[in-house]
Each structure stands twice: as structure tokens, then as C-alpha cells.
Amino acid sequence: MRSPKDFFQPLAVGAPAPLREIPVRPSRMIHFFDPSNEKMAAKVPGLVGKLDVLLGNLEDGVQSDRKEAARDGLVKIAQNTEFGQTQLWTRINSLDSPWGLDDLLTLIPAIGDKLDVVMVPKVEGPQDIHYVDRLLAQLEAKAGLTRPILIHAILETATGVANVEEIAGASPRMQGLSLGPADLAASRRMKTTRVGGGHPGYLVRTDPVGDDLHAGRTTSQQDLWHYTLARMVDACVANGILPYYGPFGDIRDVVACEDQFRNAFLLGCVGTWTLHPVQIDIARKVFSPAPEEVRWARRVLAAMGDGTGAVMLDGKMQDDATVKQCRVVVNLAELLAARDPELAQAYAAEKE
Structure with a gap:
């Protein structure tokens, strides 16, 4: 077991000292873009200053034959863009994939001075964070970086949720956690094909008002993610890191999107993912307190x-x-x- 007094020592000779407190910066919207998509990449400079976080996505949503193009595209974008107050994050491929290691080996030496946060998908326990923590320290030392790159974990498996407290406290690099409802639903064998949001079949019904068990009974749709989100928020707060809602997949339904974002905000989340430009203003509105x-x-x-x-x-x-x-x-x-x-x-x- 590692001694608590050694927790804030660098994990590699020459690596920057770990932070003792995670900086709280506006991160209401984490806006995803595919660096292998030239049209998306061309829009990035125009988004700088308008968004709290720009995230170059290398994982889900990027086809397997485009993984290297996405990685190389992110390097090019970062090297040629000044981000100012807008944070630059990336979501690497999962640690059990053929691409996750190469993502870090490529990105940290090339653009480590620009990257604020590395988002790690499908984190199952503290061991996953320990692996990335040590590797980042080695790469930071080799690249001569002067500030540590932070880690953000996505809760996408039942095992990850069961270990959420240990994940949140696994490293001084831990910046926050996001809910990953689609993969989590599959992991739990939940019977929904939606990405976030409620489900019309998950409901409560008022008591019967007479002999007819169908007459006069109203129903209310419930939130499939309330338990997980609340547990994630508690784990984050207990460990001094930040909780986020994840994706809302029905781009057209901006009304339900706003409702879901607001539920997360009221529960304690500081921001959310935005997958489409139409969701950006919703996140900005919801995750900013009303005047x-x-x-x-x-x-x-x-x-x-x-x-x-x-x-x-x-x-x-x-x-x-x-x-x-x-x-x-x-x-x-x-x-x-x-x-x-x-x-x-x-x-x-x-x-x-």
C-alpha cells in the first residue's frame, strides 16, 4: 500500500509535481469533435473562446480505420491553435483497445503542453487510473512538461459504478467523472436503446380509483440514471473532483435534452457533453445559475x-x-x- 505522504510525489523522475487541489474552471459544455473530419476540424478555431471545453474525440464515433487519422488530426489542430481560456481535452481509446496506448505515446510528446485533460473511457477500477497516472508521469518527464495533465474517467460499466469511490480517489490527477449511459446500459443489460434520458416504460402509476384497474390512473416517466448520477456526484465531492453528465443522444429533442441537463445541474454536476452545436447553448443556459x-x-x-x-x-x-x-x-x-x-x-x- 502506498503511504499517504507519498501520494503527491511525482510518479516519474522529472515529472511535474501533482496538484494538491483540482482547479475549478468553467466547464459547462465539453464539446466533442472528430479530428479526422476535415469539416469539423476547420470549425475548431472559430469555437475557441466561445466554449468552455473543446474535446478531440478519438474513441467511439471514430471508425477503426480512421483512428490514426483522428490522432494525427488532433496533433495538427492543437499545434496550430491558441486556445486561450478554452480548455483542450481529448478522449483516448479504451485501455483494452489496440489504440489507447499509442494515443498517449503520440499526444503527450507532441501536444502535452496544450492538453488540459485526458478522458479515459470504460474505467473499471483504480487500477486503470494508476496505469494511466504512471504512464503520463513518464511521458511528461520525457517531454519536459512543467504541469501535470489531468485525468477524467467515464463511468460506462457496472464494475466501474461499483468502484466509483475508489476511482474518484485513485490519483491527484483525477479531474472528474462523467456518466456514460449507453455503454453502461449495455453493461447492466438494461433494456433500452436510448443514449441518456428517461424511458416511457420506466414509470410510476397512481393507485386505482375503482374496480377498473385502468381507469383514471396517471403515470409519470422516471429517470433511469438518477441513482448512478447521484452516487457519482457524492464520490466526486468526497474526493474534491468534478461530476459531469454525459451524452444526450436525441439531438432533435432539445426539450428533453434541457430537462436532462437541468436534472444533472440540480443534482450537483458542473457541466455536460455536447455532441451537436444545438446542445451548446442549452448547456450554457442550464449550467449557469439563473440571474x-x-x-x-x-x-x-x-x-x-x-x-x-x-x-x-x-x-x-x-x-x-x-x-x-x-x-x-x-x-x-x-x-x-x-x-x-x-x-x-x-x-x-x-x-x-
Whole structure:
């Protein structure tokens, strides 16, 4: 067993020192693009500054005969683009694939100074993180990098969910976790072919109102992912890393997409994946506190003074616990306002 005092020592001679705290940067939308698709690649420079995270995808969604082209395309894009405040992430191929190792061996020496986060799919346990952790340290040392590249894991298997707490705490590099509903559904043998969202067959029904068991009974569709998402959020918070919703596959259904994103936001997620441009503004809207919520949170903080005791505002009791809730909203608003001029203006107007 590794000693706790050694946890923050570099895993390779010459590698940068691990971070003791994960930096919290706006990451409301993690926007996926295929670096092997020339039309998509050409749009990347125009997206810089408009998105919180751009992710060069090398895994699912990239055909096997295009894997090397995607990898090479990402190198070219990164070398020729200044990303400014927009983070650059990549999703490598799974560790049991023929491409995952070469992804890291190619990307870190070539563009390690540009990469913020490596997203690792189908993580099953802390052993997967330990492998990538050591390999990244060796490659960072060889490339002479001065800051560590962080790791983001996707929960896509039942085993991964069972080990989520150990995964979240496996390395100082751990930046966050995302829910991967499609692969997770297959792993669990769930009977759904949807990518995220609810299911009309997963419902609750009101009690019968008479002898006819069908008459007058209403139903409500339930969320297949509530348990997993809530458990993932708890594991992330307990280990000082960030939770994210994953993909919502029905691009056309922007209404249900917004609902799913909002559920994740309310549960504690800081962002989500966006697979199509139409989802970008939805993520920006949902994962930014509404101006009226920010105004109310500021009112509570102002009324509570030092944050102890209790006061009544508009007939609602506010105490030490609600102060903590309001600080979450105000702190997020201030973080986003520093990045987003439109939000800064909206939040400033609520101060008046």
C-alpha cells in the first residue's frame, strides 16, 4: 500500500509535481469533435473562446480505420491553435483497445503542453487510473512538461459504478467523472436503446380509483440514471473532483435534452457533453445559475451577516445551512461572470 505522504510525489523522475487541489474552471459544455473530419476540424478555431471545453474525440464515433487519422488530426489542430481560456481535452481509446496506448505515446510528446485533460473511457477500477497516472508521469518527464495533465474517467460499466469511490480517489490527477449511459446500459443489460434520458416504460402509476384497474390512473416517466448520477456526484465531492453528465443522444429533442441537463445541474454536476452545436447553448443556459437565483442568494447572504443564526426573508426561514447553499450559487456565478461578459452583465443587474 502506498503511504499517504507519498501520494503527491511525482510518479516519474522529472515529472511535474501533482496538484494538491483540482482547479475549478468553467466547464459547462465539453464539446466533442472528430479530428479526422476535415469539416469539423476547420470549425475548431472559430469555437475557441466561445466554449468552455473543446474535446478531440478519438474513441467511439471514430471508425477503426480512421483512428490514426483522428490522432494525427488532433496533433495538427492543437499545434496550430491558441486556445486561450478554452480548455483542450481529448478522449483516448479504451485501455483494452489496440489504440489507447499509442494515443498517449503520440499526444503527450507532441501536444502535452496544450492538453488540459485526458478522458479515459470504460474505467473499471483504480487500477486503470494508476496505469494511466504512471504512464503520463513518464511521458511528461520525457517531454519536459512543467504541469501535470489531468485525468477524467467515464463511468460506462457496472464494475466501474461499483468502484466509483475508489476511482474518484485513485490519483491527484483525477479531474472528474462523467456518466456514460449507453455503454453502461449495455453493461447492466438494461433494456433500452436510448443514449441518456428517461424511458416511457420506466414509470410510476397512481393507485386505482375503482374496480377498473385502468381507469383514471396517471403515470409519470422516471429517470433511469438518477441513482448512478447521484452516487457519482457524492464520490466526486468526497474526493474534491468534478461530476459531469454525459451524452444526450436525441439531438432533435432539445426539450428533453434541457430537462436532462437541468436534472444533472440540480443534482450537483458542473457541466455536460455536447455532441451537436444545438446542445451548446442549452448547456450554457442550464449550467449557469439563473440571474434571479443569484439575486436571491445574494439577498440571503446579505441578511445573514456572519452566516450564523436565522432570519426570515419573504416568509422563508434562512439559517446556517441555507447560507452554504447560497454561497454555492454565488461562487459559481462569480466564476462564470469572469469568463462570460453576458453573464457578468446579467448578474450585475441583479445587484441593483
